[in-house]
Structure formats: structure tokens, C-alpha cells
Amino acid sequence: MITFGKGNLRVPKLSRPVYIIAAGLTDFRKLYPEKQTVELCLEAIRMAVMDGLGMEPKKFKEFVNFCVYSQFADHFGDQLLAASKVHDYIGLDLIGNIEVKTGGATGGSSVLAAIMAVASGFASCVPVIGWERMDEVDTRQGNAYIASAACKDFESELGWSYTTYYALMMRRYLHEYNPNRETLAKIAQKNHHYARFSPYSQLPGDYSLEEIMKAKVVSDPLTFPECCVMSTGAACLILADEETAFKLTDKPVKILGLGAGTHTLRTADRRDMPVLLLPNETPEMYKDIEGYPGFKAFLAARCGVRQAYHMAGIHNPIRELDILETHDAFTVSDIQTYEDIGLRPYGRGAEFIESGDAYFEGKLPTNLSGGLLGTMHSVGATGIFQVAEIFWQLRNEWGKFHADEYYWKKYGKTKPEDFRNLQVPNASRGMAISHAGTGSHVTALILERGR
Amino acid sequence: MISSEDAPKLAKEWFRQKIPAELLVKYNRKEITHAHSYGGLSKFFKGLTEGALYGTKCWDCGGVDGNIWLPPRVHCPDCWKKMVWITVDTAGAKVYSYSTTNYPGAGFKGTVPCPLISLEIPGVCTRPMSYLSKFADDEPYIGMPVKPVFRKKIPTYTILDVSWVPID
Numbered sequence: 035m036i037t038f039g040k041g042n043l044r045v046p047k048l049s050r051p052v053y054i055i056a057a058g059l060t061d062f063r064k065l066y067p068e069k070q071t072v073e074l075c076l077e078a079i080r081m082a083v084m085d086g087l088g089m090e091p092k093k094f095k096e097f098v099n100f101c102v103y104s105q106f107a108d109h110f111g112d113q114l115l116a117a118s119k120v121h122d123y124i125g126l127d128l129i130g131n132i133e134v135k136t137g138g139a140t141g142g143s144s145v146l147a148a149i150m151a152v153a154s155g156f157a158s159c160v161p162v163i164g165w166e167r168m169d170e171v172d173t174r175q176g177n178a179y180i181a182s183a184a185c186k187d188f189e190s191e192l193g194w195s196y197t198t199y200y201a202l203m204m205r206r207y208l209h210e211y212n213p214n215r216e217t218l219a220k221i222a223q224k225n226h227h228y229a230r231f232s233p234y235s236q237l238p239g240d241y242s243l244e245e246i247m248k249a250k251v252v253s254d255p256l257t258f259p260e261c262c263v264m265s266t267g268a269a270c271l272i273l274a275d276e277e278t279a280f281k282l283t284d285k286p287v288k289i290l291g292l293g294a295g296t297h298t299l300r301t302a303d304r305r306d307m308p309v310l311l312l313p314n315e316t317p318e319m320y321k322d323i324e325g326y327p328g329f330k331a332f333l334a335a336r337c338g339v340r341q342a343y344h345m346a347g348i349h350n351p352i353r354e355l356d357i358l359e360t361h362d363a364f365t366v367s368d369i370q371t372y373e374d375i376g377l378r379p380y381g382r383g384a385e386f387i388e389s390g391d392a393y394f395e396g397k398l399p400t401n402l403s404g405g406l407l408g409t410m411h412s413v414g415a416t417g418i419f420q421v422a423e424i425f426w427q428l429r430n431e432w433g434k435f436h437a438d439e440y441y442w443k444k445y446g447k448t449k450p451e452d453f454r455n456l457q458v459p460n461a462s463r464g465m466a467i468s469h470a471g472t473g474s475h476v477t478a479l480i481l482e483r484g485r
Numbered sequence: 486m487i488s489s490e491d492a493p494k495l496a497k498e499w500f501r502q503k504i505p506a507e508l509l510v511k512y513n514r515k516e517i518t519h520a521h522s523y524g525g526l527s528k529f530f531k532g533l534t535e536g537a538l539y540g541t542k543c544w545d546c547g548g549v550d551g552n553i554w555l556p557p558r559v560h561c562p563d564c565w566k567k568m569v570w571i572t573v574d575t576a577g578a579k580v581y582s583y584s585t586t587n588y589p590g591a592g593f594k595g596t597v598p599c600p601l602i603s604l605e606i607p608g609v610c611t612r613p614m615s616y617l618s619k620f621a622d623d624e625p626y627i628g629m630p631v632k633p634v635f636r637k638k639i640p641t642y643t644i645l646d647v648s649w650v651p652i653d
Contacts, residue, residue: 035562035563172500173500175590178591187556187644191593192616193586193599201584206603209582300614301612302603
């Protein structure tokens with residue numbers, strides 16, 4: 035739809051408070067034959083429960099009354115109803131569960147589903163576990179599987195590559211807004227750099243801008259370091275109602291705002307429409323905008339974040355948020371997202387990078403996790419991983435789960451000698467954006483440090 | 486009885502990495518055929534093989550001018566009524582965006598590098614994706630005028646049956 039009724043623009047509310055109480059991850063690898071999917075999922079929840087809550091699994095399981103599982107594509111794992119195997123493997127039968135699927139935003143949507151389960155009163159303690167087994171097929175086939183999530187009649191045959199679908203957006207974005215090409219490369223540079231300080235990361239590294247821009251071109255103008263990794267691994271969060279949350283931990287993180295939006299699967303089908311305004315925008319700002327959204331904006335992000343901001347009472351995201359995780363699948367999608375979520379007006383997303391705002395010690399550090407470019411994109415796990423990283427930041431536990439030699443050794447890695455502690459001091463509010471397709475589904479989740 | 490003709494193959498190496506000796510990694514080969522129907526869109530894909538480019542239009546929601554859907558849809562997404570088929574006039578069609586892919590995914594039928602394009606066509610409310618089947622060194626560029634060509638001989642019965650070439 036391109037016009038909205040009152041019901042379409044309703045601000046969500048929860049019937050009762052919902053908290054995140056623990057998070058766990060595996061490391062992420064291109065190839066992970068040492069562990070089956072169920073083993074990875076068990077390791078992620080074991081870390082959340084034992085390292086996070088400090089509880090014995092048997093004791094923790096007494097609290098669980100629903101589970102949400104998150105896997106993008108049955109194609110990759112080549113196992114339908116894989117959630118049932120995971121649920122069984124971690125010994126949670128006979129408790130009910132659902133598996134959620136919304137493409138790249140599957141992780142975000144799974145967290146959303148778990149929040150709904152707790153907020154409605156249906157459940158009081160809900161593990162959310164996500165994974166993707168992307169290493170059974172080679173990269174060409176992997177790209178084809180991912181492109182199976184484009185329209186099979188009108189898009190997939192045209193390249194079998196989501197990189198191309200984003201490259202089409204990038205070319206148009208560069209044409210309309212003319213940012214420095216280097217600014218986009220800086221996003222890749224930043225996230226690969228932060229990935230160096232994560233024991234979970236798949237593709238850490240310090241690259242010069244020239245190395246990024248002169249790297250092999252996947253689909254022009256996008257080069258290899260500007261495209262996300264393809265990963266195998268798992269991530270877990272535990273959600274709970276207030277009573278359970280404070281019983282199991284002394285500083286739970288509260289859900290402050292959430293939203294979800296969609297837009298046509300085919301980028302082609304996005305009809306021109308007026309800009310849906312965020313709380314920090316006015317109609318005058320966009321009185322001259324033409325061909326919107328065209329290929330320059332993700333209205334699913336706009337719609338989702340608008341709900342989340344209104345629900346959380348956020349008027350100025352840069353001032354009122356302390357930490358952000360975006361779905362940096364490609365450098366271009368990241369710069370577009372800065373505009374969609376109101377960090378800068380449309381056309382000026384580059385300023386978010388150039389001002390230094392997006393960096394550690396900037397106004398709104400973004401993807402200190404290393405993001406999808408540097409650390410992981412194990413699709414079903416991705417939206418959960420993002421929230422896990424924000425959860426630790428808000429609990430002042432980033433160091434505990436990144437700086438501790440224990441985690442580096444656990445994954446057979448050596449902690450870098452120039453290791454930097456990326457804990458944002460006094461971080462109290464964070465947001466995670468989970469994103470699918472060329473913006474077919476987006477969820478926005480705003481978290482706040484507990485009392 | 487289990488046939489021993491197709492002895493299973495074990496992977497010793499994957500993604501240019503050696504598989505540790507203690508692990509068993511077996512190749513699972515697949516060859517599958519689906520019978521995919523174009524249903525109500527069959528007219529569009531048949532049209533390509535006959536040199537016609539059809540879109541659809543809802544006269545109730547789309548008004549007198551423009552608002553043609555390409556890709557076509559059988560139903561109007563606004564009022565859910567059936568739309569009507571209309572031949573798309575491609576005069577004034579231009580390249581809206583482009584990207585040359587060097588690493589397409591498995592199953593891509595074209596040659597590499599392949600210049601994929603998105604189109605802007607007067608009267609069409611969408612920006613359909615396609616590819617260029619002929620282009621010079623300094624092409625494509627945004628705004629480049631193009632016209633469609635159709636693969637009438639040996640059609641693929643896919644969206645690849647229409648491509649675009651520059652108007653000289």
C-alpha cells in the first residue's frame with residue numbers, strides 16, 4: 035500500500051514488560067565440519083545459561099515454557115523441521131516451540147515472536163535460538179540459494195545473486211546522492227576492523243580504503259570486502275517476564291520499543307510514494323524529493339523504526355541511543371539504512387560516517403560487533419547475534435564476553451596484541467535493525483538497561 | 486538391497502580447506518525437477534516468445550494514464566480485482582540503474598560479465614529488472630535509451646527471453 039489508514043500507523047504496545055536475561059554465541063566460520071547444527075545450537079544456549087545466568091542447565095530448563103527457533107533457509111541445512119531436532123537435542127521436549135522465517139530478518143522476527151509470547155502472557159521464559167548451516171554447498175550454490183529468496187519468475191534468473199540486486203541500488207544511490215565512493219568503503223573498513231576484537235568473528239582485518247575499493251568486484255560497484263560473509267554458527271537469547279527475569283538475573287535488559295515493516299520482495303515493484311516521517315523529521319525536509327523510494331530507501335526499515343521510536347518515546351535517535359547494530363550486508367545497504375532510521379536526512383547518510391558518529395567513542399557507535407561484513411552472517415542467527423552484542427554492551431559485559439582469553443582459546447584463536455576494549459561507557463539504550471531481501475522485511479528493536 | 490554402483494564420495498577438502506582426518510564429510514548430490522506453472526502470468530511469458538511485452542493495469546485504481554504493472558500481476562494489489570492485460574509501449578525506456586556481475590550464483594544461464602539493468606519506462610509504475618544483450622565499452626549508463634529484443638528462437642521460457650539493447 036502507498037497510502038495509510040489509522041490502523042496501519044498504530045503504535046505497538048506490550049501488555050506487560052519483557053526482558054532479555056542472557057545471550058550466547060558460537061564463533062562463526064565459513065566451514066564448520068567439526069560440529070553439526072544441533073551441537074552449535076546447544077553450545078549457544080549453554081553459553082547463555084551457564085556463562086550468562088550462571089545456572090545449571092537442568093535447573094534453568096525448569097523455567098522454560100516456550101521456544102522460538104530461527105533458520106532462514108531449509109535449503110542450506112538440507113533438513114526440514116530442523117527446529118525439532120534442535121529442540122530435542124537440547125532436551126526441551128515436551129515444551130512447545132515455533133520456527134520463524136522472514137529471510138535475512140529471521141533473527142529479528144524470532145526475537146519479535148518471543149517478545150509477543152512473553153508480553154501476551156502466553157509464556158514467561160522463552161529461549162530464542164538461531165543458526166544457519168551455510169557450509170554444505172559451495173559459494174556459487176550458496177548465492178543461488180540466497181537468490182531463491184528473490185522472485186523466481188522475475189528476478190532470480192537475472193544473476194542468481196543478491197549482490198547484484200544491491201549493486202543496482204548502489205549505482206542508483208551514488209547517481210542520485212553523489213556521496214564520496216570512499217565513504218562506503220569506510221563502512222567496510224570500520225566493521226572489518228572492529229571484527230578484530232571479537233573472538234566470534236569470521237573475517238577480521240585492517241584494510242586500507244584503496245585495498246577495499248581495488249579488491250575484486252563481485253557485481254560493480256560492490257567489491258568483495260563490501261559484501262557480507264557467509265557463515266555457519268548459532269546464537270541464542272533468553273527472554274522472560276519481569277518476575278522470572280529478576281529471579282534469574284539482577285540486571286535484565288528491558289524491551290523499550292519494537293517495530294516491523296515490509297516492502298515488496300521485488301525491488302522493481304516499489305511505487306513512488308510520499309516519505310513516511312519519523313519523529314525527528316518535518317514535511318519541509320522532503321518537499322523536493324523525487325522518485326521516492328526508488329532504489330534509495332528501505333521503507334520496511336522506515337515503517338519498523340517509526341513504530342519502535344514512537345513506542346520508546348525516541349525523538350532524536352543519535353542523542354537518545356547509545357549503541358546501534360545495523361544489518362550491514364553490503365556497504366550501500368548500511369548507508370541507506372542510516373537515512374531510513376533517521377540518523378541523517380535522506381541523501382546525507384554519508385555524514386553519519388564522515389562525522390565520526392558511527393565509530394567507537396562517536397555519538398552512536400555502530401556495529402562494534404564487526405557486523406555482517408566482518409563478523410558473521412549466519413542468516414538465522416544474525417538478528418539474534420546483533421541483540422546479543424547490544425545486550426552485553428548494556429550490561430557493561432562486552433569485556434567479559436570479548437576480552438576474556440577464555441573465549442579466544444575456546445575457538446582456537448589468539449587475542450590480538452593491540453586488543454581494544456569496545457565497551458561503550460554507560461551505554462543505557464541500544465537498537466538492532468534486522469533486515470531481509472532488498473528490504474522485504476525489517477524489524478527494529480530498542481533495548482534499555484534494567485533498573 | 487542397496488546398490489553399490491554409486492559409491493558415496495567423501496570430501497577431503499572443501500572451501501580450499503582440508504577436512505580433518507577424524508571427520509566424515511560425505512557429498513550429497515542432487516538433481517531435481519520441478520514443474521513450475523506460470524499460472525495467470527502464462528500470457529506474459531508466452532508473449533515474450535512471440536515478441537510481445539505485456540503489462541497489466543487496473544483502470545479503477547490506476548486512472549486513465551500510466552500505472553502499468555511490469556512485472557505484471559493478475560490482481561490489483563490495491564482493490565484485489567483482476568487487472569487487464571495491456572501491451573507495454575517501450576518508447577522512452579531508459580536505464581534506471583545497472584550493475585555488471587562477475588560472480589553470478591549457480592544456475593545463471595548468461596555469459597559473464599553480464600550487465601544487469603533496471604528500467605524506467607514511461608507509463609509503467611515499476612522499475613523492472615532485465616539485462617543488456619548488446620552494449621559498447623562506455624555503456625551502459627543511467628538514462629541510456631534502450632529498446633527490447635526478444636528471444637523467439639529457442640526460448641528459455643523465463644524472464645531471460647527479453648533483453649534490451651541501446652537505441653543508436
